[in-house]
Amino acid sequence: MTKLTASCLLATGLLVFTVGRSTSVVVADDAQSNVAAAATPAASELPAIRFARKDAAKLAERAKQLADAAGQAAAQFEVATKAVADAKAAVAVIDKTLADATAAIPLAEQAKVVADKSVTDVQEALKKTEAEKANDQEAINAAKTVVETAAKAAAEKTKQLVDLGEAKKKNETDKPIATKKVTDAEAALKPLADAKAAADKAAAEAQTAVQAAQKRLDAFIATLPKADPAVIRLVQKFTHTRPLLACRFDANADYVITGAQDNLVHRWDVFTGSHAEFAGHRSWVNALAMHPSTNLLVSGANEGQLIWWNVLDATPTAQRTVAAHQGYVRAVAISPDGQLVASAGNDKLVKVWNVADGSLVQTLTGHGSHVYNVGFHPSGKFIVSGDLKGVLKQWEVGTWKHVRDLDAGILTKYDPTFKADCGGIRSLDFSPDGKLLAAAGIADVTNAFAGVGVPTVALFDFETGTRTKVLKPKDNFQGTCWGVKFHPSGEFLVGAGGGGAGSLWFWKPDDEKSFFAFKLPTVAYDVTFHPDGLRLAVPLYDKTLVVYDLGPKVEVAAAPPAAK
Amino acid sequence: MRCTYACGSESHLSRRSFLEGAATGALSLAGFAGMTQVRAAEELASKQKQVVVFDLHGGVSQLETWDPKPNTDNGGPFEAIPTSVPGVYISELLPHSAKIMHHLALVRGVNTKEDDHGKGSYIMHTGHRQTPGFEYPYLGPAFSTLLTPAGSPLPGYIKVASGGNPREASFLGPRHAPVAIAGDKPPANLGLPDGVDAESDKRRREMRAKIGQRFVQGRRQAMTEAYNSSFDQAAALIARKDIFDFNTIPDAEQERYGKHDFGKHTLMARKLLENGITFVQVQHSNYDTHSENFNFHIEQLGEFDRTFATFVTDLADRGMLKHTLIIVLSEFGRTPKINHLQGRDHWSKAWSVAVGGCGIKGGAVVGKTNENGTAVIDREVNGGHLFHTYYRAVGLDPTKAFYHEGRPFHKADPATGPITEILA
Known part of the structure; x- marks a missing residue:
């Protein structure tokens, strides 16, 4: 499947993305007030400040998660470190036992020799006593007792020697196993050490990003920010494997959505870089529209279909698929009141659909060539569509009357060599x-x-x-x-x-x-503003989606100022 | 390359035959003109092989036509659709052609190794790479020479909708150079000048012929023949100018072919074939889509597809497919990689040619490109293989060379051979 990487330079801080989204919501203490504000944003607050506040809160949330993750990585590292120490201790015990046994065996052998000699000696003494004092049963019995005692002592020494041998053998067998346990534990420790280092780094960077975002918010509150193209700079970049064709932010700007030449819609989490694919189209996805107040995304592709999606779905699945046009769907738009979807296609038609159930409301006919674009007037009263031959048609919503044509003929040309029109809206x-x-x-x-x-x-x-x-x-x-x-x-x-x-x-x-x-870096196929009015996203031919910031630059100190 | 007739080549014999026919002058033309279309077609079916070339000028994309690669990095936005031949898929931009795929064969492993328009075109129309000192005749003049029946009053090779270059005939002589017509318009000045009626026109041509014959005696060579043949040809054309009259074609016919230039040109091609022209070439321009490849292919193939499929169906219905070889070619294909202008550039390393009709096994597919279309991985062929195949398809021996000034000019590269997999 697709291979993705992401990097983020949000604000002037740094974020390192990790794959996958956490579902837990944990808020850092110092960002508590901001999160509360972001949860209930003041309607009158400037979008730039509102989103700066939200950025700070989201980044703080993420910093806390990364700090927790760093803590967990540290704990795992500690457990693994202890496992290495325990394994080494076990080897040390074996070594000591082995050394002791090795040292004791010669002594035991010596003791056994002495004991055996002693048995021989007392047996000789018994024979002598039996020969010399045959009638002295008491003496004989005494000698026999001495022999028995000596034999017992010798047996004991023999057993001691055998026991020592067996102990030595057992420890010799155990040692490689214990040694391997050390190697294994040390090997297990390495990735955990790396993970800990990475988690520490991510946590530190996230913390820097939080500081930057907070500083940005403070600066915006102090002086109202204004978009200035002259200060444009790259702040985020998402890399894909195919050229990207269209892009939109969702209403909360948690995600940036793109259509691509791989027939998929792609969603990137702008805070974590995590990625999801929306599969359902059979051709290039050139057209995207976000609902103004819900999580509905409508996409259109060159096979002629429209698809309704919940843009926040953890595993995105098509909610409704509409066979909308013969040939390309070139554009899709949602009305300002969120009730209607308009689509434009190569069948020279503009079609209007009911958002709620996907039913066809109206087909607008009149274009003489492929319809390349469609949009709603901000009042919601009109639809304007534009075609390959530079004809813009204005339609009245509701009555569906064709109001008038506007002439954008400068955007088209009939090429006599190709014997075809080129250009279009x-x-x-x-x-x-x-x-x-x-x-x-x-x-x-x-x-x-x-x-x-x-x-x-x-x-x-x-x-x-x-x-x-x-x-x-x-x-x-x-x-x-x-x-x-x-x-x-x-x-x-x-x-x-x-x-x-x-x-x-x-x-x-x-x-x-x-x-x-x-x-x-290369040709851009679309552009969309972040709802904060400061940033914009651009899908590029070079397979990247880039986000630029036109907002004021906010200087961020590398380290907290020293206390005076 | 001037034709001197010192070689006794087939072209010489053919020319002599033609002149014998032409010697009787314009008098013989009425008989041919009197035939009905269907009878003429049947007559032709019994004796004459014909060829029609569709030249998709500028380099059509193989990925948007005969060798689609959907869902790959190079595939573009179009899907592949099934055809009348089970298991064979072509681009969704050719829905009508898909229905007549059983009449066509696809050669998907063409590698001509030449990305220049002129040089690529030369390979596709001569079967040879350009070589200094060798001006190979184009396929049109060659087949005009080899297939046109003796005594045919009309040109053997007519190009519709593109200029005719006399150099195409090379040493085969001007008799076989293309006559160019611009679509629904007959060649210029076919009408008699004011004040000249048919009878006086006949008398003045007879007088010109007598004077001309006296001049030619003892000094016959190509230039004099060219001079004569141009008069003969002009006379024949004047006698048969009705062929080029679009007013005689019912509107419904033009509707079926599409009311655009290519529709008219293709209808003209059918008419020309029905009237016995040996070799007709129709150009459809333009496919050189460095920018907007997909939009332009929607436009161009939208015209080509229905018209072409209607043409093939008509030929099949009229029994003409049996004796008419159809070739759909370009100077090369287009780059699998899609460029930043959503265009495709020149690509000769792995592309496709479609053929059909006379001598061709309908529904056959030969050659294979890799998963994303960048290279041929099975049964690679070049212009030589294609020419061997064209010749074999119309029953000619490509290994028998033309001779000019004692030098052999191979009809098809002897290092290659026919693509037997697609020959019937």
């Missing part, structure tokens, strides 16, 4: 106030074979339906803008994409040239 997004609509893709195509053109976002005044701006990179970049998102503040937009190289572009809605661009 790769991404679309509304400004949070609903006044602007952004549609992204490629314009000014000079070579359809090689995808040479200019990454472009067409910006529309949604009230009048007129195209107001054409946003392009300020440098001479060639490629496609695969993803566009308004920052929650509405103050700027981010585009993600690439051609030969990958890039993020940042535009102000009233300036056609990007005010900032950031080079990516």
Whole structure:
């Protein structure tokens, strides 16, 4: 199956991920108040602070778990250390016994010789007495008693010698077994020592991360944080084995979800790095939508299906599978009220589904080519869909009337050599106030074979339906803008994409040239903001999912300041 | 490479036969034109082998057509679907072709070792790698030479929807160079000039022929023949310009083939074959999908699939498949690895060619690539093997070389042999 690694540089601290999620919730004392706050977040609190608080609490929770784990590792190490000592002591006892027996045997042999000689002597004496004093029965009896006593003593010495021999032999047999026990115990100790070292390191790093997160929270409370593309830096990276195509955070931003070229949806825990696969699609997963208030994730893939998932499932399983389109599902969106799912496909259709039971609410017909994207207006009153030929269609939710077309024809081109259309609405997004609509893709195509053109976002005044701006990179970049998102503040937009190289572009809605661009390791196929409004996640062709931070940098001391 | 007719090659004989036929001039054309389509097809079935090549220009992806590798790192987003041949799966982008797989054979182990468009194309159309000093004739001129019946008034080789290069014929001479037509439009200027009626046109051509014959005596060579044959061919084309008239085709027919250029071109190919053209090549452009491989293959194969399957079905229904060899080729395949533009690049090391019809065992699959399509692991073949197979399929001996200026030009690389597994 898939092979995964993860690394984390959350905030400026360090976290080392371990595989698997703990179900126990243990909270560090010093983070108690923060956890309580995170559990009941003030609705009015800025998302950046709310999530900084939650980060600190989650990291504290994790630090406590890792500290516990380090404690357990230490205990196991201690037990194993004692086992080694006991085994060594047993060997020492054997050695001592063996040495004693070895030393005693010559003495016992000597004693036996003396005793045997003594028996011989007294037997001679008895014979002499019997010969010389045949009539002196008393003397004879006395001599016999002496003989018996001597024989008994000799037997005793013989037994002592045999016993010593056997004891020596037994200890000689026992010694290798006891010695092996020492070797085994020492071998068992090594991984436990390593585990202890790793657990200690993880606990220490987690503690550093907690300090960093706390410091970040404190700094945010002191000065309200603002996203600034100029300070963008990598904070997390998840590595997979296939290129990644789409991504979303869940509402609590505990997880980042991606669709990949392996036909799976992937979920990474942003705090632990643990990973889960959502299997059910039969083709590339290009489309993801998170429900605004529940744990529902709807995914769409190129085989034409939509799948409903509980994003928090420990073992994710498809809750509902809908055969939605003939050919690719290109995009999926959930209405702001959470009641409807809209999907767009290569069958030139937009379809609207009931979130609750997956039933088809409406099929919207009218597109003349593959429908590449679909989105709900923030008011929930309209759906906008965009196709390969750059046609944006506005539909009224409920009456399902086609309201009007918006012209994003700059994002498409009929290539006379291919005799095919290229381009299309790769991404679309509304400004949070609903006044602007952004549609992204490629314009000014000079070579359809090689995808040479200019990454472009067409910006529309949604009230009048007129195209107001054409946003392009300020440098001479060639490629496609695969993803566009308004920052929650509405103050700027981010585009993600690439051609030969990958890039993020940042535009102000009233300036056609990007005010900032950031080079990516390779082409990005989507972009999504973390709900804190400070971070964003980007799925890349190079099989990694990267999270960048646009929030203020918070300096963290390497060690606590010395007491004065 | 100029044709001098010093060699007594098959091309010479064929040319002589042609000239004998042509000597009677345009007078003989009416008889051929008078046949009905079905009768013409039956007539052809009894005596003539024909060939149609579908050139998927730019390099079609083997993974999105004949050799899918779903659920692998290189597989792309498409699934594999079953075909009319049990156990044989092809890409879901070819649902109609899947239904006629019993008419086709797949060669999945092609390794032509040439990733350049021009050089790759040369291998696929000549069977040989480009060699300095050797201009091998293309398959079209070769089969036009070897298969066109004596006295046929029409060109032996017509290319639909792509330019015709006289160099394709090499030493076989201009008589067998491709005549190019652009889809539903006949070759240019087939109508008579204003003020010239049919009778006066006939008289002026007869006069030209007489003067020409006098000039040719004692100095016959390819250039003079080219000059003459172009007049003969033009005359034949003018007489049969109805072949190229799309207005005679019912709308329902065009609907079946698809109302797009490739549909029209393929319908034209069928018409040309029905009218006795030996070798027809249809180009479908373009598959050079370095970017957006999957989107473009949806588009292109969406056109190709239904049209091609309709064409094969029509040939089968009309009894033409028995004598018409169908070849679906490209200049190479596409890289298994999917690039950062979701494209695939040039890949000649492991790709597929589909053939069918005349002399081919329908439903056969030969050759195998590894799990993710990067290499051939069984029955590797190259252009030489393919040419041996094409020749054998139409009943010709590929080991008998063309001779030009005393030098042998092998019809197929003698170091290789036919792919007997797919020959009927």
